[in-house]
Amino acid sequence: MSQFRPRFTFDGGIHPGARDNKDISKEKPIKDVLPKGDLVYPVSQHIGAPAKPVVQVGDRVKTGQLIAEAGGFVSANIYATVSGTVKAIEKHRVPVGDMVQSIIVENDGLYEEVEYPEAKPLDKISKEEIVAAVKNAGIVGMGGAGFPTHVKLSPKDPAKIDYVIANCAECEPYLTSDYRRMIENPELVIGGMKCVLKLFDNAKGIIAIEDNKPDAIELLTKLTKDEPRIEVYALKTKYPQGSERHIIYACTGRAINSKMLPADAGCIVDNCDTLVAINEAVTKNIPLMYRIVTVTGDAVRDPRNFKVRCGTNYKELIEEAGGFITEPGCIISGGPMMGFSLFDLDVPVTKTSSALLCMKVDEAAQAVETPCINCGRCVEACPEKLIPSQLATYAEHEDYDAFNGLSGKECIECGSCSYVCPAKRQLAQSIKSMKKLSIGRDRALAAAAKAKAEEEAKKNEEKKGGEA
Amino acid sequence: MEEKRLMSVTSNPHIRDNCTTRKIMMHVIIALMPATLFGIWHFGAYTIAVILVTVVSAMFFEWLYEKLMHLPITVNDGSAALTGLLLALNMPPRIPLWICVIGSLVAIVLVKQLFGGLGQNFMNPALGARCFLVISFAKYMTDFSYDTFTGATRLAQLKSGELVNTFEMVVGNEMGTIGEVSVLAVVIGACYLILLGIIDITIPGTYILTFVIFWCIFGGHGLDPYYITGQLAGGGLMLGAFFMATDYVSSPITTKGRIIFGIILGILTGVFRVFASGAEGVSYAIIISNLLVPLIERWTVPKCFGYVKPEKGGKA
Numbered sequence: 001m002s003q004f005r006p007r008f009t010f011d012g013g014i015h016p017g018a019r020d021n022k023d024i025s026k027e028k029p030i031k032d033v034l035p036k037g038d039l040v041y042p043v044s045q046h047i048g049a050p051a052k053p054v055v056q057v058g059d060r061v062k063t064g065q066l067i068a069e070a071g072g073f074v075s076a077n078i079y080a081t082v083s084g085t086v087k088a089i090e091k092h093r094v095p096v097g098d099m100v101q102s103i104i105v106e107n108d109g110l111y112e113e114v115e116y117p118e119a120k121p122l123d124k125i126s127k128e129e130i131v132a133a134v135k136n137a138g139i140v141g142m143g144g145a146g147f148p149t150h151v152k153l154s155p156k157d158p159a160k161i162d163y164v165i166a167n168c169a170e171c172e173p174y175l176t177s178d179y180r181r182m183i184e185n186p187e188l189v190i191g192g193m194k195c196v197l198k199l200f201d202n203a204k205g206i207i208a209i210e211d212n213k214p215d216a217i218e219l220l221t222k223l224t225k226d227e228p229r230i231e232v233y234a235l236k237t238k239y240p241q242g243s244e245r246h247i248i249y250a251c252t253g254r255a256i257n258s259k260m261l262p263a264d265a266g267c268i269v270d271n272c273d274t275l276v277a278i279n280e281a282v283t284k285n286i287p288l289m290y291r292i293v294t295v296t297g298d299a300v301r302d303p304r305n306f307k308v309r310c311g312t313n314y315k316e317l318i319e320e321a322g323g324f325i326t327e328p329g330c331i332i333s334g335g336p337m338m339g340f341s342l343f344d345l346d347v348p349v350t351k352t353s354s355a356l357l358c359m360k361v362d363e364a365a366q367a368v369e370t371p372c373i374n375c376g377r378c379v380e381a382c383p384e385k386l387i388p389s390q391l392a393t394y395a396e397h398e399d400y401d402a403f404n405g406l407s408g409k410e411c412i413e414c415g416s417c418s419y420v421c422p423a424k425r426q427l428a429q430s431i432k433s434m435k436k437l438s439i440g441r442d443r444a445l446a447a448a449a450k451a452k453a454e455e456e457a458k459k460n461e462e463k464k465g466g467e468a
Numbered sequence: 469m470e471e472k473r474l475m476s477v478t479s480n481p482h483i484r485d486n487c488t489t490r491k492i493m494m495h496v497i498i499a500l501m502p503a504t505l506f507g508i509w510h511f512g513a514y515t516i517a518v519i520l521v522t523v524v525s526a527m528f529f530e531w532l533y534e535k536l537m538h539l540p541i542t543v544n545d546g547s548a549a550l551t552g553l554l555l556a557l558n559m560p561p562r563i564p565l566w567i568c569v570i571g572s573l574v575a576i577v578l579v580k581q582l583f584g585g586l587g588q589n590f591m592n593p594a595l596g597a598r599c600f601l602v603i604s605f606a607k608y609m610t611d612f613s614y615d616t617f618t619g620a621t622r623l624a625q626l627k628s629g630e631l632v633n634t635f636e637m638v639v640g641n642e643m644g645t646i647g648e649v650s651v652l653a654v655v656i657g658a659c660y661l662i663l664l665g666i667i668d669i670t671i672p673g674t675y676i677l678t679f680v681i682f683w684c685i686f687g688g689h690g691l692d693p694y695y696i697t698g699q700l701a702g703g704g705l706m707l708g709a710f711f712m713a714t715d716y717v718s719s720p721i722t723t724k725g726r727i728i729f730g731i732i733l734g735i736l737t738g739v740f741r742v743f744a745s746g747a748e749g750v751s752y753a754i755i756i757s758n759l760l761v762p763l764i765e766r767w768t769v770p771k772c773f774g775y776v777k778p779e780k781g782g783k784a
Contacts, residue, residue, distance in 0.1 A: 010773075019483065097477075173483065245774060257774035331475055332482050341477040357482075364478040370489050370545060371587035375716040377487075384773045387721060407772040415481030422487045423587075429479035 004253060009236035010246040012383040014416045016239060020173040022212070025296045028304040030180050033320050035107055039311030040092050040348035041067060041078050042100040046140040047147045048074030053103050059086045063113040064287060067103050070135070076148045076351075077138035079287040080105055081309035083112035095314075095333035095347045096340050102348070105311070116285040127158075127199050130282050137281030138351075139288045143167060143242065143271035144334060146352040149278065152270070153199055155263035161200040165251055166193055166207040168216070168272040169235055169242035172335025175355050177292035178272040180305045182209070182216040185276060186223050190230065192275025195282040196268065197229055203268070205230040206251050212237040239337060240414040244269050246383050258410050273354075293349060295321040297358035299328035312349045314342070317356055330362035337415045367424035378417035378427055384410045388417035392427040395434030400441060409435055489586075493546030495666050499657035500553055500711065506653040507646035511561035511614050515646050519556040521565045525572035526552030533581045547586050551575050554594035554711065557647020558704065558751070561614045567605055571597045591758035592715045595708075595751050602751070612643040619643075623702030624747040626695070634694060637701035648704040658710035670726040671719060671733075672709040676700065678734020686742050699741065708750035709733075718758040725761075725768035732764075733757045 043050040051068035061067055061080040068078040084107045092102035120129065135150035155161060166189065170178040182189055193205045207224070209217050211234040224230040235241050235250050244262060247269060249255050254265035262269050270278070273291055280286040289309055296303035301322030308317065314333075318324065332339035333347070334354055341362075378388035387406055394402040408431060417427040508515050530548035534541050542548075555571050575597035580589045589596075602609045612621055622632045622642045636642055640650025648654070661667045680696060689695040700706070713719060713733055720729050733753050740749020 014485075016483070249773075255774035257772065257776060260774065260776075329476070330478065330482060336483040337481040339480060339482065341475070341480075341482060343475050343477050345475075359482070362476055362478060362482070363484050364482050365476050367484055370542070371585065373489055373492075373547075373587045373716045374719075374721055375492070376721040379721050379770075385770045386772055387769065389721065406769060407775075410772045410774075413480070419481050419483065420485050420487070422485075422489045422492055424484060424488070426479060428481065432479065 006233065006251050006253060008233060008250050009238060010241070010249045010383055012381055012385065012416070013238040013240060013246075014381050014419050015237075016173045016419075020212075021296070022174060022176050022179070024298075025174070025294055025303040025305060026176045026179060030184055030292060030305045030307050031320070033306045033308050033312060033317065034111075035082060035309055035312040035316060036109075037107065037313055037316060038087060039080075039082055039084075039105045039107055039309070040102045040313070041080070041105070041311045042092065042094045042102045042348065042350060043068050043071075043078065044094075044100050045078065045146060045310075045350040045352060046076045047145065048072060048076070048151075050101065051075055051078050051138075053089055053101075055086050055103065057086050057088060060084070061086060061105060063111055064116065064289065065114050066287075067105075070138070070148075074148055074151050076140050077136060077287065078103075079138060079289055081289040081311050082107045083110050084108040093344055093347050095342060095350065095353060097343070119283055119285045122194065122198065122283060125198070125282065130195055130199055133281045133285065134278055137277065137285075137287040139274060139277045139281060140351050141271055142273040142277065142291055142351060142354070144338065144352050144354060145244075146350075149270065149274060152262075152268060153196065155261075155268070158200055159202055160266055161203050161263060161268055162266045163248075163252055163268070164193065164196050164200060164203045164205045165247060165267055165269045166205070166272060166275055167242055167244070167247050167269050168207055168209045169247055170213070170272070171210060171237075171239045171241040171243075172337055172339075172355075173239070174296050174357055175294050175335050176296075177294045177305050177354055179213050179216055181272050181276060181292055182213070182220060186216075186219050188276040188279050189272055190220070190223060190227070191279035191283060192270070192277070193230055194227075195278050196270060196275070200268065203229075207232045208235050208247055208251055209233070210235050210237045210241055239416065240383055240412070243383065243412055243414060245412065288351060291349070291351065291353065293317060293353055294355040295358075296355065297328070297360075299324050299326055299358040299360045301325050308349050310349055310351055314345050314347050314349065314356055317349070318345065318358070324358065326360055328358040329360050330358075330365070332357040332359070337419065338413065364418075369425055370423045372423050372425060375422060377420040377422065381416040381420045383414060383416065384412055386410060388427045388431060389421075389425070391434070392417075392425060392430040395430040398434070398437070400438055403434055403438060409438060411435055489547070490545050492666055493550050495661065495664055496711070497546065497550055497553060499660045499666075500550075500557065500647070502653035502656045503557060503647040503650060503707065504553065506640055506650040507557065507561070510640060510649060511646060515561055517565060518559055518561070518563055518568055518646065519553065522556035522559070522568040522572055523549055523552035525569045526555065526576050529573050529576040530581070533577055534585075537581075539585070542586060545586065548576060551580070551593045554592075554647075555597055557707065558594060558598045558645050560609060560612050561646055562611070563608055567601060567608055571601050574600045587717055589717055590761075591755045592712050592718050595712055595755050595758075599751050599755055612645070614643070617643055621702070621747065622698070626698045626702060627741075627747045632698060634697040634701060637698060642702075644702075645704065645707075648707040651701045651706045654706045654710060658706075661710070661714075667710070667714040668723075668726075670723055671713050671730045674727050674730025675709045675713055675733040675737075676705070678731045679705070679737050680734075682735055682738030683742070686738060688742075703741075703748045704750040705737065708754055712750075712754050713757070718761060720761055720764050720768065722765075722768050722770055724770065725764045728764050728768065729757055729761065732760060
């Protein structure tokens with residue numbers, strides 16, 4: 001075990017290099033944003049069951065008040081982030097484009113806050129209480145996936161967890177929110193790490209940062225030098241270093257596939273901002289209400305990071321960032337590699353909104369697709385070691401067997417293949433769609449097989465009944 | 469109420485690398501310039517006509533076919549020009565121009581367009597056409613004489629046991645096709661492509677290495693550096709290894725596949741050069757290996773990240 005030397009990197013991936021554009025928002029401190037308009041809280045901001053609203057239209061709510069409770073184990077609570085009145089509970093557009101049932105709160109501008117119960121000091125708190133606090137606070141993975149954190153923190157066998165990895169890689173171009181967090185509140189990140197480490201006695205804490213952020217690495221190394229259980233790793237700068245599977249590999253040498261969880265490799269991975277939320281929840285009983293959002297891109301006058309209350313409208317963020325210089329060609333919620341493009345700015349910041357990227361030119365739309373020349377750049381770039389060019393072709397033919405034969409469902413949708421493709425094929429898009437179709441087909445087939453088996457069992461029983 | 473304007477949406481990723489097919493083709497054409505210019509300087513002005521006629525006719529046939537078939541015109545992507553240039557560099561210096569036109573027709577229409585155009589050709593179009601021409605017009609295609617130089621190429625002399633100057637073979641002061649004579653010029657172009665990351669060293673590396681090993685074992689001269697240099701510098705080995713075998717479309721896509729491809733190339737070239745009646749065998753080695761690519765691709769599907777053997781199940 002002690003002989004193991006981490007590689008700090010993985011095979012494949014891409015180097016956006018000078019095009020990562022982190023500089024434009026990197027140096028400016030995080031600015032607090034006070035929302036002016038209505039706040040919108042979609043009941044589904046996480047993976048799992050939607051939360052159930054516990055307020056009625058007309059109710060007055062305070063900042064930090066529970067407005068929707070988790071609709072199951074894999075679900076998360078949602079809190080009001082301002083004081084005001086519940087104006088409506090209706091469908092509202094969310095960043096991914098769907099219409100989702102949402103609680104709409106009219107902001108009264110008073111920001112009256114609820115009293116949070118006193119939290120126990122960290123050395124007196126039990127493991128169950130930590131998980132309960134995280135669950136209560138409605139924390140989900142804030143890197144983008146939105147998996148409820150309390151579920152992650154409750155693996156089958158906690159003793160087998162030997163690494164807790166703080167995913168501070170921030171490999172997406174343009175994004176600097178985690179960087180600003182680490183520079184401005186390093187103690188909160190470390191505090192969150194300590195809370196999680198308390199749950200896993202055999203675990204070592206790794207704060208994994210890409211080496212394009214040397215000042216953050218230096219700062220956190222300095223602050224953790226007296227923490228025997230925490231170590232800072234400088235990972236090689238390469239996209240998608242922050243992918244859960246690949247950061248685990250870079251730090252521990254363990255490779256997991258789509259059917260496995262990080263816990264199967266003895267790892268718990270949490271994003272930088274998630275750890276801050278865990279720290280607030282465990283040490284102060286404050287629920288998840290804020291997140292850092294990078295508002296950036298060449299179409300924005302003053303690109304920078306904001307501390308935003310969840311539910312704030314994206315339009316207000318654009319205003320805060322000085323508005324548009326020119327009409328943007330595309331607006332993306334999230335980073336340029338994995339974000340969703342928005343067709344309408346009237347959407348709220350959710351727990352998983354890491355960035356708002358406004359670009360003058362929609363490169364992806366302008367790219368002209370030409371035939372594949374089999375150059376192999378996508379194969380080289382694929383962090384999952386797949387053959388994207390062939391997968392995309394099979395996807396276009398809807399050939400499920402061939403697609404799955406090449407492990408198409410292992411795709412993490414990172415977009416590296418489309419990025420490097422000289423023919424500008426929409427590789428990631430084709431593979432992504434086919435993956436969804438294939439998963440749906442598997443489910444349908446399984447359901448059909450189950451129904452058939454049940455029917456046969458029924459028939460057999462009837463037969464037996466008849467015979468008797 | 470103000471009218472809501474919807475913005476355009478695209479799937480991720482939203483940024484793209486600025487490398488395009490056209491740029492790649494242009495880089496390869498640039499990389500062929502040292503060999504082209506050396507060929508013109510060495511063999512004289514007639515070669516300019518050979519190169520121009522081949523390139524222009526290749527582009528013309530591409531345009532004509534696409535026009536007649538109502539396909540999008542792709543002459544601009546540079547692939548037809550590159551095919552034409554490669555074919556020209558594989559021609560003897562005094563080849564009649566009408567053969568060049570036939571060569572372009574075969575390369576573009578027969579080998580490339582009839583199978584679906586760019587990206588669908590199962591073998592290198594330039595080499596396919598060259599082999600067609602060698603079989604159809606053997607007299608013209610194997611006559612490498614120019615000016616006052618006549619007779620056998622140095623590679624053939626080497627095979628028949630005559631003494632040759634290997635230094636002159638490396639520099640290119642010898643007979644042969646327009647582009648293959650100067651190993652130096654070919655290697656300069658290859659280095660350009662490797663440094664830019666356009667081609668990777670896997671195929672030429674394994675190809676040349678396998679060939680040298682094969683030669684040392686079966687060539688009959690053991691480890692004699694004189695013969696090894698002669699074999700490497702003679703004929704189209706370098707041009708073939710760096711510019712033809714690395715053709716994306718007709719070579720495997722995975723590194724493992726490329727290694728197997730290179731080994732097959734090395735062995736086939738060795739077999740042709742050692743055991744066949746002629747001195748040269750690079751063209752045939754490459755097009756035969758091209759035909760094996762679909763098979764190689766089937767054997768070399770890489771294991772995905774975190775792959776777990778199905779029978780074991782559970783932990784990796």
